Amino acid sequence: MTNKEFIQITDLTRVFKDNIALDSINLTIQEGELFGLVGPDGAGKTTLLRTLAGLLGITNGEVRQAGYELHKSTEAVKSEIGYMAQEFSLYGKLSVLENLRFFGEMYDVPAQIQKERIPGLLSFAQLTDFTDRRAAKLSGGMKKKLALACTLLHQPPILLLDEPTTGVDPVSRREFWTILNDLHLEGTTIIVSTPYMDEADRCSRVGLIYQGKIVECDSPEKIRGKVDGEFIKVVTHDWQKAREIIQPLKGILEIQTYGEALHILVDSAAKHIGRIRKTLKRNELDITEIRIVKPRMEEAFISLIRKIDQAN
């Protein structure tokens, strides 16, 4: 039987001096979910994760995790959580193995069990050949994988990962996500924050946090579907001129630029595609490509945030 409400956040508010970092957040995460937390810088991703990890006090509201009330049993709940900070936060003067052992001790993992688990974690994190290297001397990607391995040694049912792939090359990012998927399959409940929208697509559910509020929370599919309107992709030999021509047309909601390509958000693609084609031809612009495209995660988010900003 899985625990339906494994993490339950009710009216969570955190105020720093005069800045409301978290504004009555309500969120329920089920056991075994791989939950993505996305949002612009300063939206409150780190504050939310730190609060869940027990590193910040709560101004108002309640958090229940794995059956523990956070503000009543902050220390007890810490054993149930593996938290990975955004910045590299291991001991540079200690070796890979020493760091692992240190956190093993901190989480009271018996020495025998540490011995059994460490080789697995090292190969999992592809650090087997670097066991004795000082953590400070690892590459960016290896540091992140070591940090993850350190949070996994006590096999926590909950993982809180704060932008674990920021500043990591694409190959390491892919490896990192393979590890996360494995953990997801094993049933670990994971909350991961990320600035990368392609990563949000890999989550089972995504929460968009903006100005301290969860403004959208759904599966990636459904979030993409929440964009009002459709995207038309247009590639011409002069994208700047094309943009100037299309911008003032009626019914154009917004234009996003991707290299040479324009993604034009319209209320109805069928209604507008012909008109755009005609207008561009009239202005003697060669059209290489014009077609209706599905909104990507990134477009969906930019569009959603613009809508909120306009409403404000």
Add this chain to the structure above:
Amino acid sequence: MSIRHLWAVIRKELQHILRDRGTFLLVLVTPTLVLLLMTYSLAVEIQHVPIALLDYDQSATSREFIYQITAGDDLDLYQNAASMEEVEDLLIKGKIKAAIIIGPEFSSDLLAMRGLSLQIIIDGTEPETGGFAVDHIGWRAEAFANEVLAEQILASGISLDSLEPIDLRIRSWYNPSLEPRVDIVPGLLSIVLGFPAFSVALTLAREHEHSTMEQLLATPISRIELLLGKMIPYILAGLVNVIVIPIIAMAWFNVPFNGNFIEFLLLSTLFLFAELSMGMIIGVFMKSQSAALALSFLVVLFPGFFLTGIFFPIAALPEMARMESMFLPGTHYAIITRGVFLPGIGIDTLWPYAIMLVILGLAFTGTAALFFKKKLA
């Protein structure tokens, strides 16, 4: 309290001390180095102070006097001046630190027992040297006068013994030759052992700066485990100094160590516990290493110099400062070190100071634990 958590933090911190060059130097090398430097600079014996003489008397007695004044290594005759202008010129140019002007009546006054007509001028910009010159000229002049007078009295047939009703014999115990080094080294020990306290203050701030604190606070470690785990390695490092420094003091400076070494180690451990707890309080409040360092100077080092009775007697301090000095572990430890090194007294006599150190250590550690929150903000 979990011994496993405590030991893991201690081991990690020891590894850091041994692997981080800066910490290693600060904790294990700096105390000895500073002790050597300060002992050399503070225990300097002034010698060869250049002086000038202006002799208005020009008699056999005054020449004999001049000869006696400059007979030792303490005062050197730089020049025989011919006029006051010349004396002034030499003083202004810094060629001499003092001048002796012998009055025209010098020999006649002396022989008539009317005292010495002498004037001493010193360079007030260097009061240390000037004062030294005055003292030494005074002693020599007195000895010279006594000699001359004794000759006269003997010549008049009076026995010298009957002229000295008071026979004052001063004897300095424990440091018979009053060598400053013998006293300075045990005193300085309480100052140089403050450097490990700096490291304790820095070690918490460093965890904040490297955001390892964030990771550490996310674990179930308790506050007291973390604080003690941070402190104990530096107490151990401090004890290395407690062993090395007396050896250097004995071998290098010939400072006697008359006490019981095991007792001394135990008392030093108590001192380090109290002193490092002060560093811990600083570390709890300061989130950056530079701020922690600055505050350590202010709270640990400077009061250690001025308020612990090493250089300035506590009895001479104003009442407020006297009270403050009671809260400084260094005050009690300075009494302990001086007692152990020279008279060789032990815990049976020094226990009240040991108890004070324990009380201060517990109070400081308690304060640190009270204000240390397992939160980032």
